[in-house]
Amino acid sequence: MSKKLDRRKKYTRKVLKESLVTLLSQKTISKITVKELCEMADVNRSTFYTHYSDQYDLLEKIEEEIAEDMNQYLSSYSFNVEEESLQMTEKLLEYIKDRQFMFQTLLNENGDPTFEVRLRTIAQRFMINNWLEGQQLKEVDMTYLSTFVVSGAVHVIKEWIEYDVDVKQSPKEMAELINKFANEGLSCLE
Template sequence: MSQKLDRRKKYTRKVLKDSLITLLANKSLSSITVKEICELADINRSTFYTHYTDHYDLLHKIEDEITEDMNRYLHSYDYEKEEESLQMTEKILEYITENRLMFQTLLNHQSAPTFEKRLMDLTRNFMINTWPRANELRTEESKYLSSFVISGAIHVIKEWIAQDLKESPREMAEMINQFINNGLSYFE
């Protein structure tokens, strides 16, 4: 019986998340109501409130889930090894591909103004703590360098999504890693 409830709970949360993302693709978060989310999800409002306090809480939980997934991917590979770094980037890009609408919507500042910053903070902390040469830099340099690299990668990913994911996750992972590792010398 509890397994049935767990499946139902997972289903309810999934349709509520999907409904919010669908609405966010066309409207700002502040103009969305719980009633609209529930109507689109075909869930009653009391059920919504058993899972979330409001639509801001729902968005925060979506962001938490993505952050946890991304963190797991980041820490499941040895970043210092070139091949594993490439695999990690590819795995993250595959995750983005599988959740394209969600990332396209959440990386839009009008839809979810905090999401990109959360991704920046997560990857910055990872980079500073795992990049072998980070210790050689002053704290400020390390922060600026990580911001430069991560914001560049995020904007490349946003452009990739806008271009209908023309390249495969593997091709994009190779490109991003080349940009990070070789910078402007990539074009020489």
């Protein structure tokens, strides 16, 4: 499935992604030049063009990757088995924690305004497929519910960032809290 990447490719893409996110924390994508991006990443400009067509393309790829990861995590998510579920939540939290800066940047002023929407879409699809399976819900309720949950999640992430919450210190407790909330939320529907 996932073809084995040459170390060089892996490294080049990694630093380019990191550099773009760093620059995005300072200015809007349209004000970022390929030149400064490559200088920051310490990568030859010609190399950049063998991977991406421009800044926008790179940003696209970054977000696609996140989307894939989120889907990956959410696809194996289930609230049936308690312990397994907790572990999944924990992993998801660690994933986010490791990319705190990235999320912060992409969700803030200079970031992509469509990014939050994309996250919302992913979560919405997940909720429809898993949580709300079997439930007979009006479409209005469904939309409202997913919007509510995702907004909450984004809000939580932003709060973590603002108050510099160290998720890693207690991912377990955090995971329990979140799962409990999710379950109670579900039971409230019945």
